[in-house]
Amino acid sequence: MDFKDYYSALGVARDASEDDIRKAYRKLARKYHPDVSKEADADAKMREINEARDVLSDKEKRAAYDQLADHVARGGSPDGHFRPPPPGWDEGFEFHRGPGQGPADHADFSEFFSSIFGGRGNMGGAPRGPYRERGEDHHAAIEISLEDALHGAERQLSLRAQEIDAQGRPHLVNRTLDVKIPAGVRPGQYIRLAGQGLPGHGGEPAGDLYLEVRIAPHRLYRVEGSDLYMTLPVTPTEAALGAHVTVPTPSGGHVDVAIPKGARNGMKLRLKERGLGGKTPGHLYLLIEIALPPASNDAARAAYEALAKATPSFDPRMNLGA
Amino acid sequence: MRAVTTIIESTPLTLGELARAVGAEDQWVVRLVEVEILQVDAPDEPPERWHFRSDALQRALAARRLERDFGANLDTAALILDLQAELRRVRALMHAHGLA
DSSP: OOOOOHHHHHTOOTTOOHHHHHHHHHHHHHHTOTTTOOOTTHHHHHHHHHHHHHHHTSHHHHHHHHHHHHHIIIIIOTTSOOOOOOTTTTTTOOOOOOTTOOGGGGTTOOHHHHHHHTTGGGTTTOOSSOOOBOOOOEEEEEEEOHHHHHHOEEEEEEEEEEEEOTTSOEEEEEEEEEEEEOTTOOTTOEEEETTOSSOOBTTOOOOOEEEEEEEOOOSSOEEETTEEEEEEEEOHHHHHHOEEEEEEOTTSOEEEEEEOTTOOTTOEEEETTOSOOSSSOOOEEEEEEEOOOOOOSHHHHHHHHHHHHHOTTOOTTGGGTO | OBOOEEETTTSOBOHHHHHHHTTOOHHHHHHHHHTTSSOOSOTTSOGGGOOBOHHHHHHHHHHHHHHHHHOOOHHHHHHHHHHHHHHHHHHHHHHHTTOO
């Protein structure tokens, strides 16, 4: 595991003020926001700066991180790699969850972060003696195929999760969960796994795990909410004269589709309720794309010339005014 | 391990469950409804009878991040979320017409 330099991630000096850190974070968060960023690695950068901000904007976490950084700088890792500190390294520090910081924020953070701060946001300020609290909810994402979204499936999910040992210390374990994907699930929906979040304290139940559904890119179909889009190539003859063509459907079958006479490029045909399922099923849209046959032999060339002769007044550039 | 799995659409979240899922107090979620970041089917019903689906969880998480990351107040967050939704709608429309 590599040691992460959170100060350089935000481009600030070790003695940066809280205000410097906030300003640096906001500037970078705008630059790498997934809705506006044109950078190829925007998602990864965003995760990195979120993680750095989480630590450096919290006085207690920052002090503990600085102490660890000093330890590493003094040669704490002779091979150049960072190893998680032994239990008790953070004695004397308390980690409180600040306003707006919740379990949801840590879902994408690195292994390095988890090894240092995993779960401690929940422990700060815990009263001595009997302490009871339900475990926090946790968030992750699951990417499934379009076929799994349509038909439902059971998938195995590997998660790094936190458990509390006999001494009451949190530690990370790898867990495998069997997750049932209901048929008709859509991107952006959440699957809830009861009791699979962070462990509770004092006999209280564990939190829940929320999985955000993402659908992997598909060879033929593009997903928009519950609707599916597919490009349907047709010949100029089919577009001009109309035709019946066979089209594969997402559920694995085939359907006969009527191409209307005079179909244009980009025209949308709707196959009702052939999209993703659920209470109100989405539709499958076919986007017409006219494909030209190559003029690669004498007969094809003659046919194109005959078409030009048969339509002498056809001028596709009429509106250009040239 | 076989986990008990439910999809939020079939078993919507209560106010308390949504608040816990985003690491907030119940009252914060009530504020989201007041500023119309979240819509509920029956806003006149008492909050303990409200129900929330996946889109509400997604918007509540996004509002939480805007508040924390940029110090946005909830009215500003509401405007940003509406603009984001509009941007995504326009991009989807452009895709659908082969323009992007």
